[in-house]
Amino acid sequence: MYIDFHAHILPNADHGSDGIPNSLAQLENAARAGISTIVATPHYYARERSVEEFLEKREAAYNELMSNYNGDIKIIKAAEVQISLGIEKLPELPKLCIEGTNYILLEFPNEPWPYWIYDAVTEIARERRLRPICAHIDRYSHIGRDKILNLNMDVQINASAFLDTRRRRNYYLELIGDDAVHLLGSDVHGDGNLSYKDFAYAVKKIGGPLMAEMTNNAKKILAKSENK
Numbered sequence: 001m002y003i004d005f006h007a008h009i010l011p012n013a014d015h016g017s018d019g020i021p022n023s024l025a026q027l028e029n030a031a032r033a034g035i036s037t038i039v040a041t042p043h044y045y046a047r048e049r050s051v052e053e054f055l056e057k058r059e060a061a062y063n064e065l066m067s068n069y070n071g072d073i074k075i076i077k078a079a080e081v082q083i084s085l086g087i088e089k090l091p092e093l094p095k096l097c098i099e100g101t102n103y104i105l106l107e108f109p110n111e112p113w114p115y116w117i118y119d120a121v122t123e124i125a126r127e128r129r130l131r132p133i134c135a136h137i138d139r140y141s142h143i144g145r146d147k148i149l150n151l152n153m154d155v156q157i158n159a160s161a162f163l164d165t166r167r168r169r170n171y172y173l174e175l176i177g178d179d180a181v182h183l184l185g186s187d188v189h190g191d192g193n194l195s196y197k198d199f200a201y202a203v204k205k206i207g208g209p210l211m212a213e214m215t216n217n218a219k220k221i222l223a224k225s226e227n228k
């Protein structure tokens with residue numbers, strides 16, 4: 001069984017799902033792909049709302065989903081936090097971590113990146129004592145990717161990356177083998193039909209041993225959350 005480490009499945013928490021029928025379809029497709037745990041990561045944009053407002057909305061979405069879902073997939077509350085100017089100073093930042101852990105999924109904005117972005121990530125790790133995880137490393141240019149890999153943070157890759165050319169796929173597999181990329185996510189938006197087919201395809205391409213490592217990485221991070 002697999003862990004989807006990046007997913008927009010909470011109804012109306014962001015643009016990932018427009019309601020319960022959509023979220024239930026996502027969960028059905030996820031189950032078909034062999035997923036047993038989903039880290040639910042609605043977008044957090046500091047310019048749009050306060051952390052309190054975000055958490056309230058997320059809680060309502062989670063509760064609504066839980067009262068309509070009878071399946072076996074475990075859902076863990078988290079956020080996909082876009083790095084914006086001053087985010088590293090946000091007092092409520094720890095509340096955006098994956099529930100029960102000090103790991104926080106960070107989305108880099110569109111490139112080119114401003115000079116302060118690396119300092120912000122470093123401060124989140126060193127001063128705020130949180131564990132940043134880079135969302136969808138495959139989304140960034142080779143320049144951005146190299147800089148992120150040098151920041152020595154945990155790194156998540158989207159399943160759709162493995163639909164790319166064989167050369168690119170081999171490069172990603174190498175990164176996983178080198179323990180530079182650690183976690184697999186669907187980044188599902190919409191009904192999940194395609195996203196979870198991509199997830200199943202990625203699992204096949206990554207192969208047993210590396211996939212076991214990725215699942216293990218995810219389990220280690222979520223261990224605290226599971227005990228909550």
Ligand SMILES: [Fe+2]
Pocket residue numbers: 006007008080187
């Ligand atoms: Fe996302």
